[in-house]
Amino acid sequence: MKLMIVESPNKTKKITEILAHIRPGENWKVAASVGHIRDLPATGETEGEITTGVRADLMPRYELTDKGKDVVSRLKALAEKADEIYLATDPDREGESISWHLQQALKLKNPIRVSFNEITEGRIRSAIENPTRIDMKLVGAQEARRVLDRLVGYLVSPALYKLTGDRLSAGRVQSPAVYLVVVREREIAAFKVTVHYGAQLIFADAKTGGQWAVEWMTAEGFTSDDNPYFMDGRYAGLVAGVRDVSVLSCEEKDASRNPPGPFTTSTLQQAASNALKWNPKKTMDLAQELFAQGHISYHRTDNPNVADESMPDIRAVAAALGLEVVDKRREFKAGEGAQAGHPGITPTHWEVEVAGETPDQQTLYKLIRTRAIASQLLAARYKDRTVIMRATEPVEGKPVTFGAVGRTLVSPGWLKLLGKDAAEDDDEDAEPNNPIPLLTPGQTLKALDGKVLEKKTRPPKRYTEASLVKALEVKGIGRPSTSASIMNNIIEIRGYVEVDSKRQLRPTPLGEKLIACLEGKFSFLDLGFTRELETDLDKIAEGKAQYRGVVERLHASLGSELGQLSSMPSMRKEHPCPDCGKPMHRRKGSNGHFWGCTGYPDCNTTLPDEKGEPGKPKVVALSNYPCGKCGKPLVHKQKKGKGGYDFWGCSGFKEGCRASYPNLKGNKPDMANGK
Structure with missing residues (x-):
């Protein structure tokens, strides 16, 4: 028997079917580790001493989790019967680490490491034919990340509790995420609105009957870098009254716009948040299910490119849709520090239009597939016209210049399929809509109308979950694959950040208190320090840095910084x-x-x-109905919706009376059927 161990139980059925097809006659058993089986000890503070689960030499101590004990017992029984054991955990650092823990816990002598970023016949066949060994550099990088997170959480959090009396939790990556939200809220609070003015002239197109407009170019002698806003509304009114202008220049040029690349982990979370109003956790859970079912490639990736071998499939699908594909595969630039090992998130069977077992899975699959196909379609082509004109008469002795850009779509290309980049906010990525006619220098025109533009400077936007995920990626905080857990942690679990009715993120008082305690005292809150740590973890994975040096650096800084925190006056309330x-x-x-x-x-x-x-x-409304058991007033208890209830209970509940009565029509207790 050949035993293949994967992470998710949802994958076992699909992989078993594929193995039976590509290796007929062989006896394969596919089993799941159900994620990690070992971890650092879960103890926190013991008898006044902080127990981190890390040894004095900063090496980790591991123990089987409660779930892991059952899993290991089951896998040991299978391993004893197996002639060959394949470790097929996910193709990333976490997956490599899980394979190593399986090897250690099951005492495997020569396990075969295989990985595939798609659950398809081709990928699984290639993996089995090209086996490898566990990459200890990747294991070391994951191990360092886990230890760094544990040191921050277990050393700093108890110190915060002693200082404030609140169960504040510090996190190496979650705290900088909260910090970004808090700083943005401070910027908004400190922002002062500046009212400034512009002017617009409107013209009629005699040929089409449409209208187009130009705007006063205040930078031409009226504003400067030191004073960027024009504040004289009276003068702006005079400019808006200009009617006669002459054309200084009108340039027309061809322009094109390429589609966005296939989704990465980060852009998938952003797109699902903006287009579908989903939080990152829901998106990643659904993507995990689609991957396990074999419908999409691996969803934890920061490489925005399709694989070379996918191009024939894309061409076939595009031809069926009546769309044109580029001659040579279009490549997209990955972000700094991106791991190019896995392609972007794409369908595994490009011809399949609908995939997934639930409506939400199908919706996400469609988003992924459409974006991936569009990435290789022809660019959208435009005619861009830029016009500059000047009032024929100066305004109070000063020449006044107007300008505008107009864009006309000539060929939609990829826009025919995708429309816009769903990863961007709704008000971004808009096309200019100003049909300027072809004009000639020296031509004079008469404006149809003019208006003053009263403008107000706007404060910075609050983050949404989508824009915070993007900011974390841009600033190098954490990794895109951890964004969903970060959002869930700071919003749902810890309550440091809340989502308002407009889906904007605001810090809670608890989140502000957390940052007040950490700011200026701990280096891990510094975005530059955190970014450098992420780079160091990448270097460990590449064999360019050592575990001990990276971990010692953070541990040393925490030691001195905790002393600084302990000298602060108590904030306990x-x-x-x-x-x-x-x-x-x-x-x-x-x-x-x-x-x-x-x-x-x-x-x-x-x-x-x-x-x-x-x-x-909460004020409990006592009724005039006495309890049939103790005589105290009854209280009407009601909750609508899922898990709701509607009954009458005794107000003497705390004193031990558990009497309850059904509610009758007219909101009266059914005394005859009480319990």
């Missing part, structure tokens, strides 16, 4: 329980954060969370 006086602590529940008494279970008082502080207790 006690919140006594209104019922027993013991401290209240902020906790995370299934419906969000709340405050619970530390005297639980003797005292089960809870209070709602209001911007990081305990709120006022």
